[in-house]
Amino acid sequence: KQECEVLFFPDNRVACKSHFIGEGCGKLGCHFSHEPNSLSKLFEYLTKARKSLDVCVFVFTCSSLADILVEAHKKGVVVRVITDDEQVDVSNSQIWKLRKEGIIVRTDRSSFFMHHKFVVVDQAFLMNGSFNWTNQAITGNQENLMITYSTDLVQQYSQEFDKLWKQFNPQ
Amino acid sequence: KQECEVLFFPDNRVACKSHFIGEGCGKLGCHFSHEPNSLSKLFEYLTKARKSLDVCVFVFTCSSLADILVEAHKKGVVVRVITDDEQVDVSNSQIWKLRKEGIIVRTDRSSFFMHHKFVVVDQAFLMNGSFNWTNQAITGNQENLMITYSTDLVQQYSQEFDKLWKQFNPQ
Ligand SMILES: [Zn+2]
Numbered sequence: 001k002q003e004c005e006v007l008f009f010p011d012n013r014v015a016c017k018s019h020f021i022g023e024g025c026g027k028l029g030c031h032f033s034h035e036p037n038s039l040s041k042l043f044e045y046l047t048k049a050r051k052s053l054d055v056c057v058f059v060f061t062c063s064s065l066a067d068i069l070v071e072a073h074k075k076g077v078v079v080r081v082i083t084d085d086e087q088v089d090v091s092n093s094q095i096w097k098l099r100k101e102g103i104i105v106r107t108d109r110s111s112f113f114m115h116h117k118f119v120v121v122d123q124a125f126l127m128n129g130s131f132n133w134t135n136q137a138i139t140g141n142q143e144n145l146m147i148t149y150s151t152d153l154v155q156q157y158s159q160e161f162d163k164l165w166k167q168f169n170p171q
Numbered sequence: 172k173q174e175c176e177v178l179f180f181p182d183n184r185v186a187c188k189s190h191f192i193g194e195g196c197g198k199l200g201c202h203f204s205h206e207p208n209s210l211s212k213l214f215e216y217l218t219k220a221r222k223s224l225d226v227c228v229f230v231f232t233c234s235s236l237a238d239i240l241v242e243a244h245k246k247g248v249v250v251r252v253i254t255d256d257e258q259v260d261v262s263n264s265q266i267w268k269l270r271k272e273g274i275i276v277r278t279d280r281s282s283f284f285m286h287h288k289f290v291v292v293d294q295a296f297l298m299n300g301s302f303n304w305t306n307q308a309i310t311g312n313q314e315n316l317m318i319t320y321s322t323d324l325v326q327q328y329s330q331e332f333d334k335l336w337k338q339f340n341p342q
């Protein structure tokens with residue numbers, strides 16, 4: 001069990017999801033990356049989830065990452081998503097796809113930003129940094145995503161997630 | 172020496188800089204907060220710097236935080252700042268004040284974002300999260316800022332800073 005890892009972006013190319021976490025990629029001349037990079041590691045961390053994925057992210061437009069949440073949800077992982085209300089309807093937003101598949105997404109209903117970008121997986125590890133779930137963050141921007149198994153940190157972000165989850169309950 | 176701490180925002184009120192790190196606040200009915208909050212802790216962490224402040228931040232419009240960098244610079248702390256080129260000229264940008272005072276600021280010169288928000292202090296601890304250095308982040312947004320003394324993490328972010336510092340050298 002490693003204590004921490006840091007993923008820096010941008011990657012040169014988008015990682016091939018099938019190659020890293022799917023049934024393998026049979027595409028001749030596949031133009032996605034089959035070499036490990038930051039995104040492929042993110043894919044792998046997210047697919048470690050067995051019980052819960054608590055995702056708190058400001059902008060969510062990357063369809064591969066949405067697909068991973070949907071696949072986890074279908075396998076019985078409890079997926080909860082918090083995002084910014086103004087980001088729900090931007091071009092390529094994945095929020096409606098998540099909702100259509102039955103994943104509950106809550107928003108801040110405020111003109112300020114729900115600006116966090118963190119995930120708590122199985123209450124076991126935390127991923128946190130500057131990284132929004134967008135294609136621009138993967139291959140364009142300078143970004144960081146820190147993974148830690150520190151129980152103290154995992155608990156503090158879990159508590160913050162639960163606090164916001166209640167606060168943003170629409171009922 | 173504590174291992175880590177997390178600051179969550181928003182604060183209810185802006186912390187009184189004079190009260191927490193200045194000569195004390197003599198203002199009767201000062202409308203800034205004299206109770207410790209996330210910003211007051213950020214003030215205190217930044218003023219721990221004795222040797223170096225490596226600041227990598229996407230948006231920098233908060234004048235109190237700029238003042239802390241300028242004061243550190245005047246005391247002989249080596250202050251280096253990396254920011255996004257498109258953010259240099261936004262309203263309230265503090266970048267020109269920093270440059271006027273002799274602090275070197277480098278930018279990404281790219282249409283993508285230099286989206287990091289981290290600081291390495293004295294190569295001893297790291298502050299990293301979603302928090303841009305803006306007033307909106309302090310009293311409006313949902314934000315986090317994680318402080319860690321982990322040598323491994325400090326080194327990885329330091330190396331990333333040095334890499335970008337070279338990459339963004341305008342010469
Ligand atoms: Zn492939």
Ligand SMILES: [Zn+2]
Nearest residue numbers: 187190196201
């Ligand atoms: Zn005061």
